[in-house]
Amino acid sequence: MTEQIRSGGFFQIMGWILMVLVVSGFGIVQVLTPELTSPMRLALALHTLIFLSWFALLIIQPRLIDQRNFARHKQIGQISIGVAIALVLIGMIVTREAYQSPDWSIAGMSPQSSVMFPFTDMVFFAVLYWLAIAKRKDANTHKRLMLFAGIIMLDPALARLFRTLGMPPPFLSAVEIGLVIAILIHDRRTLGRFHGATWFGAALVVATYPLVFGVSQTKAWTELVTAVLGSPPAG
Template identity: 40%
Template structure:
């Protein structure tokens, strides 16, 4: 079995990068609404739980760097609970947003727009579940846990691109840049990409294509009407 090392700051740093986008993206979007705006309680709860999961993911990465495996395993149960809450609260937030006639992502109507957060939830669940399943594979587990967070950073990156950069298409470039950091790190440290890094990029690309292809279709509208 490969030994754990303390010389791998990449994964804590990438977690901090994602958290930074979340804080900047949603913070700037709230600020743009003007003084006195307070997000609804359900949205605040969703944001708080999501940030708590990211904070715990960062703590978990730091615990591994310090070889504190026992506490890392104990905190894993809290991570599972927070991940489950993210899925439930994400579903609820999407269902509420669909009722807003002014809600639009990428030019879609509210029903079409729902495909974006819905697939964020799906890809997060896929990568996180795979990470838990491969928890005994150190190299795969640590990549998949951070990549799970990357999968649900799309709303934050989009808000950053819109509010601060004024160019929504840049959101896609920013997300791919973050994803490409993983195989670049792999090449520098192990001479070849790790399958988990490649899996994250492929999954993101496939689901992004599906969003754009299906968001405005009757098939998606029927599915969304049944699910939400």
């Protein structure tokens, strides 16, 4: 069984789900706890704008394919390169600003260990996006890699959402794993098997856990982050 090229409905729906999560994550923090965003309002505003632009592409691009508007899809795809670069750059800026804030912590970890969270997001996003561009002539591979690039970058929005709602970190993992399962089910129904790009994307999602909860705790990682970003300010 082969997947038809005009099967963007699932990928559009997934794009909308990711967009809702991102809007909820950034929006609920601003509405309920605006004091948390005020120290780095400009960077977070740019961060939010670029994030929304990226996730909007995950909705627009599959729709253009369904409409067989390949020329416009290609034009927007070229624009997405700039959006992807900006996404990584602003992620680095926000991470550095957060690291320099007293008492910054993700999941109760030290500032050095917390850096691993955005670090893995940005590195894995870059890998998935680059491979998706390299495989742009293979529609089935391309769209799956792009979708996984979006899932990998959900962490900042989900972390803000669940922290503000007082929900523990496992909820974040549950959402991401749920999204991966949805792709696996789609593959099984449309292809009769799990696509190689799905296996690869799922592997990267899973790989984040030993990195953020294992490697990030090591002395070598702490020393590396301290050498690059300096010692965090005392709380």
